[in-house]
Amino acid sequence: MLQRYRAAAFAGFALAAVCAATFTASAVAQNKSDATLDRVKSAVQTKLGDDAPVKSVARTPIPGLFEVSVGGEIMYADEKAQYVILGGNLIDTKTRRNLTEARQSELNRIDFAKLPLDRSFKYVKGNGSRKIAVFSDPNCPYCKRFEATLKSSKIDNVTVYTFLYPVLGPDSDAKSKAIWCAPDRLKVWHDWMIGEKTPPTPAASCDDKPVKDNFALGHQLNITGTPTIVLSDGRRLPGAVPAEELEKALATLK
Structure with a gap:
């Protein structure tokens, strides 16, 4: 059902993309107790059907437009779910901040402490003080590129936990x-x-x-591609990120 909605184009997105605003702590708190959100969730779920479970609904800075989290993706809907915006990004034109990307990153955070590290193998560079986990397929060319990045001299003082995640077929298994x-x-x-x-x-x-269990875990965490890098603070970095981008992310870890 969600695929059918993704195929449609909505003219209203252009308006959403040029509205300047930011999410606030008070708005988040309001989301927790706002009965309107339950009505929106019910309306969207009815439209999408049971094959696309709605995880959460939150208010956006735009009156009457609601953020809806479905299957690891973010879409937007009005209160009655008569209209939805799918496949677009909500941008703060003042700060140039991608609000959709920021919210998706927050919603998709992983509790690093709960990862079953005994089902991974460890690679340590330098003092190993900065920790990441990587879900990787042995036949994925981007995973091979990322391994080369990890070996480069630009990345140091890192511990890498690799979870074998064979998603590309029998040979990967x-x-x-x-x-x-x-x-x-x-x-x-x-x-x-x-x-x-x-x-x-x-x-x-x-x-x-353990490899089969990792495959089930990846689906549970909605890991849809390899490599997927998980920082120790729970943030995800999808794809074979360049050394400079990885180092920048690692530098922000406490």
Whole structure:
């Protein structure tokens, strides 16, 4: 159902994109107890159907326009859900801040402390003081590019927890099992991702359940692409971000 709405274009977005405003703490507090939001949620859910569960609804700086979180995406709707805006960004023209992007980042935060790090393998550079987790597919070319970025001299003092997340088909499953079952997972991972050295065939008795569990976890966290980088404060960085962008993000960690 959501795909059908995504295909439509809405002229009202142009208006939304040029309205200058910011979210405030009082508005967020009001969202928690505002019965109007329940009505909006119900109206949108009725329009979308049960295959696209509405996670949350919040007010925007624009009177009568509501933010709706659906399946990791943000859309906008009027109170009766007669009109929706999907696939667009709400921009503060004064600060040039992308309010949609900021809210989506906040809604998609991951509790780093709850990640099952025992289902990952660790790579430490320097003192390892800055921590990130990466959901990665062994056949993903962007994941290979990101591994090269991590190896570069521009990134230091970082601990990387890699979660094998085979989303690109049966060969990704096989390679993930081979890497997970290797005596030295990190070495075999780097040999393959950077050196193109095929992982050794795993023992038939090897249990790759942790990899399967990671696949389920990724879906639960709405991780739709690889690599997905998770900073220790819960923020996500999608894709093979350049070294400069990664370092900038790492520098903001407390």
